[in-house]
Amino acid sequence: MPDTPRPELPVRISVETDVDAETAATYYRLYVETFGHLATKAVARQLLHEDEFLEEMHDPRVSKYVAWDGDDVIGLTTLTKHLETVPWISPAYFEHHYPEQWARDAVYYLGVTLVAKSRRESHVFQAMIAACTELILRERAVCAWDMCFYNDEELGLGPAIRRMLDHHPELQVAPIDRQTYFAAVFSPPA
Template sequence: MTAGGECSLAAGAAAIRVSIEHTIPEAEIDGFHRLYETAFGPLRTRAIARQVLYRNEFQDEMTDPRVQKHVARTPGGTPVGLSTLTRHLETVPWISPDYFAARFPLHAARGAIFYAGFTLVDPTARQGTAFHAMITSIVRILAAERAVVGWDICSYNNSRFSFADALRAALDEQADADVAVEDAQTYYAARFTGDYVDKGG
């Protein structure tokens, strides 16, 4: 485990500590994967685009040192939250690094384009506190580098949980950042209800 930084946020008498870890210890991966499944598993049937990493993909991300893991822990060291962030866009298979390089060439030239993968919090923890602490950890890095960061939220999470509004509010509290929708994709389905008919003239 390699820690690249640490911050803490008080929650009453307790505190949430966030460390930046490049490799999650093998003994903790199963626990994080259970939290991941709790948070993202329902999206298998609620979003057309695949939102859930396969188990081997999750394992690879947890052990890939190019992906920062911002881990929220209780004062006793128990992990209760996880956010991923990377400047190595090739580690995010569902985005196009070329898009970001063309859209933000000056940032690309100095390696200051990041992508935020996912954020999850143990439902038994102080969710708002852990979420805020992890966002604070990430924003400190991005603000220091005057970076560009991308992320995606499926329509289900936006409509059900207002994730985009919550994230924008968290960013507005901590830094000057211009947030804009970069792209959208609409999925269609056709349900055939009868036999083929040649309607040509």
């Protein structure tokens, strides 16, 4: 008898403001497993140092959307409206460009979304993004994120996220900035 595909089980999402040290260490291992390879794919550092990551895990201003399969963590998304917790962005940019949302304290930054390798073909990523999207829609907010070229154009994550969010006609998704890295490489004349 042929195997029948196992139906996709619903993913449970919890929102945490702090996690204990052992859980934070588990999340960091999952984080490195997910993003470690980007060290040779992107010019800008894509991986927080362990102390930076753990600080974020314990910072109550950063919401941790945790995807669970039973008692196992299979995914993590970070989201904050305290933009000062994201050292590589300019809160002044968002205040200037989105003054109405800024005045209502409705500007968010999505820091990281990761899924355990064993669950990447499932709907974990979509479930975490959907949980964040519910908040953004409810608050009529702005949510920004960044993505390196490799994840965006090589892996196609940017277009995939856009397709997920296109199901919400009230959300307009578009790039808001780009930073291009250049190199001048010495090459002796032939």
